[in-house]
Amino acid sequence: MAGDFRALVVTKxxxxxxxxxxxxxxxxxxxxxxxxRVSHSTVNFxxxxxxxxxxxxxxxxxxxxxxxxxxxxxxSTDARYKPGxxxxxxxxxxxxxxxxxYAEKARVKADxxxxxxxxxxxARAMAVxxxxxxxxxxxxxxxAHGMTPADGPVLVxxxxxxxxxxxxxxxxxxxxxVIASTGRTSEAEYLTHxxxxxxxxxxxxxxxxxxxxxxxxxxxxxxxxxxxxxxVLSMTRENGAIAACGLxxxxxxxxxxxxxILRGVALLGVNSxxxxxxxxxxxxxxxxxxxxxxLLDGLSHTIGFDEIMPTxxxxxxxxxxxxxxxxxx
Ligand code: NDP
Numbered sequence: 001m002a003g004d005f006r007a008l009v010v011t012k013x014x015x016x017x018x019x020x021x022x023x024x025x026x027x028x029x030x031x032x033x034x035x036x037r038v039s040h041s042t043v044n045f046x047x048x049x050x051x052x053x054x055x056x057x058x059x060x061x062x063x064x065x066x067x068x069x070x071x072x073x074x075x076s077t078d079a080r081y082k083p084g085x086x087x088x089x090x091x092x093x094x095x096x097x098x099x100x101x102y103a104e105k106a107r108v109k110a111d112x113x114x115x116x117x118x119x120x121x122x123a124r125a126m127a128v129x130x131x132x133x134x135x136x137x138x139x140x141x142x143x144a145h146g147m148t149p150a151d152g153p154v155l156v157x158x159x160x161x162x163x164x165x166x167x168x169x170x171x172x173x174x175x176x177x178v179i180a181s182t183g184r185t186s187e188a189e190y191l192t193h194x195x196x197x198x199x200x201x202x203x204x205x206x207x208x209x210x211x212x213x214x215x216x217x218x219x220x221x222x223x224x225x226x227x228x229x230x231x232v233l234s235m236t237r238e239n240g241a242i243a244a245c246g247l248x249x250x251x252x253x254x255x256x257x258x259x260x261i262l263r264g265v266a267l268l269g270v271n272s273x274x275x276x277x278x279x280x281x282x283x284x285x286x287x288x289x290x291x292x293x294x295l296l297d298g299l300s301h302t303i304g305f306d307e308i309m310p311t312x313x314x315x316x317x318x319x320x321x322x323x324x325x326x327x328x329x
Contacts, residue, residue: 001025007103008308010050012061017053019065019309029064029107030099033078036087036108038071039329040122041101042129043303043311043320044162045248050095051312060097067094068129069101070122071329078110086116088284090130091273102308104328111277117284126325127300128287131162133280134272136287138163138221138243139170141268145241149175152218152237157181157202158248159191163223165299165322168194170291171221179217181205181228187321194295205231206249211258219243226250233259233267245270248318300325 004023011018029035049055050065058065073085081087092112094100099107116125128136142154154171158164159180171178172195180196181204182188188199205228215237222229223246232242233255244267259265275283299322303311307326314320 005104006305007064008051008066009062010053010058010065012053012058019051021305024103026105026107029105032107033110034076034081034087034108034113035074036069036071036089036106036113037074037329038069038101038104038106039327040071040126041066041069041326041328042126042131043308043315043324043326044068044130045246045315046130047095048312048315051309052316054316057096063095063097064099064101064103064106065095066101066103067091067096068126069106069328070116070125071106074105076110080110081113086122087113088116088122088125089113090133091275093273101328102305102326114277114280114284117288119288120284123302123325123327124293124296127296127323128166128291129162129323130272131323132166132287132291132296133283134245134270135163135166135221136170136283136291137272137275138167138245138270139174140283140286141243141270142219142221142241145266145268147219147241149177151240153177153179153198153216155179155181155217155220155232156196157205157220157228157232158223158246159196159199160184160187160321161223161248161318162320162323163221163246165194166291166296167221168196169295169299172196173290173292183318184321190299190321194299202228208254209234211256212262215263222246224249226252227254229253230255233265236263236265239264241266241268243268243270245272299323302327
């Protein structure tokens, strides 16, 4: 059909939940002021959940998954954007309640877009994606709490994953002594290359522990949740802070108040999805200035449209290292 283009479409009906590779037209896109010709997307943990249906992150059907994309404006009825502008989108429920990045075109609200920062290509923006954006947001949450490298080591959990890899890279460049927790100790060389000074086996943190343990780090970025986060808190130094952004182990948090009331530890929540525009621009500017682009290239790899679905399954099995760029166009 003239004007049709490629898209992944998630459907849920009597036949069940499924994600299919289809040809669609502009009429199949959802409402929005800006239509973007998508050049790149990425595969985050949440995209894995959306494509497989393992968790109910998709809440409108049919829907194009893909929580992030980068591309060039094709048409816009909003004065802030004109055809040819390079833009990025992360979050805002795109790929969950509004069609997202796994298509050659996307139509979204102008409010959700951010201009592609100077110094960043569309591919590198997607190497960062929601995961890298969240890593920087977490770093900035620790800084806003007053934490500095002089306070002591910082722990990063899920270190070989997307959030973790970018967090390790940024923190090391900012001068932190980074302790990386990973289940893939075979990735020690990779994590050391990104800047980690110590590697610990995540098994040390993933089983039930004591309300308070030996003080091991001043700060942390946790993308794992559950027992891991409880243990991370219990081993945080007095007046330290942990930024919690993920749930790779689980959504529960079986902790006690001991770290908070006996050590003054702060638990800082990080939600990238609805971060307001000014904060987004500030985060992207920090990414451009504080993330080593050579390291970013080294921790990311590029796949084509055909590999989105297998990669989505692999990320849920903890088999994807670093970040994945999807070349869409
Ligand atoms: P990845 O799958 O790339 O990374 C997660 C990492 O967690 C894995 O690589 C693995 O690291 C570790 N892990 C996986 N399973 C377990 C387990 N059962 N127990 C302990 N560790 C485990 O995902 P992302 O980096 O994209 O996302 C990480 C988390 O952050 C997800 O839960 C995601 O939903 C959340 N997130 C939240 C955001 C927010 O706005 N708050 C935004 C982005 C992500 P290793 O092999 O090194 O141990």
